[in-house]
Amino acid sequence: xxxxxxxxxxxxxxxxxxxxxxxxxxxxxxxPEQHRDFFAGLRYLPVGIVAxxxxxxxxxxxxxxxFIQSPDAATLRIELPPEPGDPTVAAITxxxxxxxxxxDFATRRRNRxxxxxxxxDERALTVAVHQSFxxxxxxxxxxxVVALARPAGETDRLASLxxxxxxxxxxxxxxxxxxxxxxRLEDNGGADISHRGGRPxxxxxxxxxxxxxxxxxxxxxxxxxxxxxxxxTALLFLDFEQGDLxxxxxxxxxxxxxxxGGEFPGAERLWxxxxxxxxxxxxxxPLCWSFIEQAPSTARTGLWRPQxxxx
Numbered sequence: 419x420x421x422x423x424x425x426x427x428x429x430x431x432x433x434x435x436x437x438x439x440x441x442x443x444x445x446x447x448x449x450p451e452q453h454r455d456f457f458a459g460l461r462y463l464p465v466g467i468v469a470x471x472x473x474x475x476x477x478x479x480x481x482x483x484x485f486i487q488s489p490d491a492a493t494l495r496i497e498l499p500p501e502p503g504d505p506t507v508a509a510i511t512x513x514x515x516x517x518x519x520x521x522d523f524a525t526r527r528r529n530r531x532x533x534x535x536x537x538x539d540e541r542a543l544t545v546a547v548h549q550s551f552x553x554x555x556x557x558x559x560x561x562x563v564v565a566l567a568r569p570a571g572e573t574d575r576l577a578s579l580x581x582x583x584x585x586x587x588x589x590x591x592x593x594x595x596x597x598x599x600x601x602r603l604e605d606n607g608g609a610d611i612s613h614r615g616g617r618p619x620x621x622x623x624x625x626x627x628x629x630x631x632x633x634x635x636x637x638x639x640x641x642x643x644x645x646x647x648x649x650x651t652a653l654l655f656l657d658f659e660q661g662d663l664x665x666x667x668x669x670x671x672x673x674x675x676x677x678x679g680g681e682f683p684g685a686e687r688l689w690x691x692x693x694x695x696x697x698x699x700x701x702x703x704p705l706c707w708s709f710i711e712q713a714p715s716t717a718r719t720g721l722w723r724p725q726x727x728x729x
Contacts, residue, residue, distance in 0.1 A: 424549070426599055426607045429643030435674055436686070440637045447492070449550040453529045454488035457520050461485075461563065462705060463496065464654065466517040466596025466611030467535075469509040473667055476596035476611055476654040477506035478703055486520075494518065494531060494545045503573055505697060506665070512538050515609035516545055517596060523707060524562055526555035532608055548608065556635060556715040557615030559591050561658060561707040568661065571700030576666075578626050579693055586655050586664055587628065591618045591716070594654040597640075600647030612641050615716055620682075622722055626668075626693040628653070631685030633719060645670045645689065653691060661703035666696035683720025 424445035425433070433439030449457075457463075461483055466476040479485075485497040498507060510516075514535045521528040529552045537544040576583065587593075592615050599607030614630065622629040632642065645651060649671065655664040670691050678688040 425638070426643065428599065428647040429639050432639035432643040432646055433637060436637070436639060436642075438637065439639070443551075443638065445549055445551040445638075447548065447550070449488060449491050449531060449547055451491075453520070453531070453550055453552070454491065456522075456527065456529055457486045457488060457494060457531075459483050460520055460522065461565075462703070464519045464521065464594045464611055464613075465496075465506075466594070466609050466652065467506065467510055468515040468598045468609045470511065470514070473650050474596040474598050474609065474652040475506040475509055475667070476594055476652045476665060477504055478654065478656065478663060479507075480703055480705060492547050493536075494547060495542055496545065497542045498540070501570070503570065504699065504702070505573065510535060510538055510543055512536065515598065517609040517611040518545065519594065519611045519613060521558070521613060523558065523560060526558040526560055526713060528553045528555070528558065528613060530610075530612075532610055534608070553613075553636060556713060557633060558613065558713050559615055559716060560710040560713070562710060563705050563707045565704060566661070566706040567704050568701045570702050574698040574700075576696040576698060579623070583664055583666075583696075583698065584623055586657055586662070587621050587623055589618050590621060590655050591615060591712070592656065592658075593621070594656075595641055596652040596654065597644035598648050598650070599644050610640050610644060615713065616719055617712070617716060617721060619721060620719070628691040628693070630689050630691065631679075631682035631719070632687045632689060633684055633715070634686055642672055642689070645672060651691065656703065658707035658709070661701045661705060663699045663702045664696065665699070666691070666693050668692045668694040681723055683723075684718060
């Protein structure tokens, strides 16, 4: 652990901008055994990459328990789906930065692993883990899951939000955000993917601009720190019943003002996402989740305050 720095320069700047970082940081260079066991028991795995064009991209990989293996404390091997059609999976090559979010909606547990793809073939990808850490269960809505095989639809390319995309976003209580550090940062930069949760409708839509409240969390500011240095990002929305995935790429901006946070009860600040492009993959996930209950932290948040009319 000698010389290991858990945060890069932009994350530290975001922590200062927000009034202070964490009291401590349980970010390791290697995965503890309980994290390795946790990954091995998962059936789904959100991942984010930095593609060769520099843009973050995200997807959700799935498989039977055991499709993720950890041969050692610094390695994850993830089986890939046999069918083509996922643009993010197609973009994964050896050498790319990757962020991994192990999340179990049933237990509301999550662990993160960031690193680099060390090998990729048709059957699997291997990740050299550089950062490993756990997150608290805040804002994770509890859901049960069952396998549900169904034929996947054709990938729809989007230049803007259509009505179907807007409906999914307006009803969402969960999404994932893939981000990246800017170029020429320290070795602790790279790719990241994180979870965001709130009450249904917590993402506000205005044309092709999404506004997202930022609630109090672990104060690591992995995502917002990345966005300070590199505004390009990707959002991934999941239809928990139908298995559809909506992937959006665009640029983000952060509003740190107290007035911005005051627009949404429970928020400390806001950030806005300007949609540039995206794609939809109908029935891409062969799983079906059933809602159980909101996280207690989610229940303490509110809804958007009515916007003032302008003359």
